[in-house]
Amino acid sequence: MMKSSDHSSINVAESSGVEKGKGSLIATSREQKKGFKKGLGILDFLLRLGAIISTIAAAATMGTSDETLPFFSQFFQFEASYDDLPTLMFFVIAMALVGAYLVLSLPFSLVTIVRPHAVAPRLLLFILDTVVLTLATAAGAAAAAIVYLAQNGNPNTNWLSICDQFGDFCQGVSGAVVASFFTVVVLMSLSLLSAFALKKH
16 A cells, blocks of 8 residues: 555656646747747847838938039029929828827837737738838839930830939939839838738747
């Protein structure tokens, strides 16, 4: 009888030790998962800061793109400005909206760092990032088409290139388009990052 009771006490001790081991492994796994999600949140925040800079640069560069040729006639003054083309005006407005959204999204990004397991802010950012990505892509693509015409013209419609005369204007507009596409790439990365983080929940 003594041997049976000793054997049962040993089994109880071993099972409790196994349960403790499993519990510690689960706790360690949760901590690692929390740290990983926190790292994703920090990366999300840094990417948003980069996108804000590129968006402001795109809008400011396009908005200040203006060049006047040093010669003019009695009735005409040769000038090129972004507000001469509705497409470029749309670009400036769209980039301003994207920049404003990115600034307003920073607090929600901070929430994903403080509370890595929170689903609601991550889901909200994913949806809004996708919408803003569409707007930024449309604005950048439309402006890129105008830049292409300004640099190369279109012989079929007798549209001549203007960049030979308005070099500074074309350079500024081209720089704004490049900055907008950098913003598009960052927004795509943010959407993929949010989707990946949601999948890990």
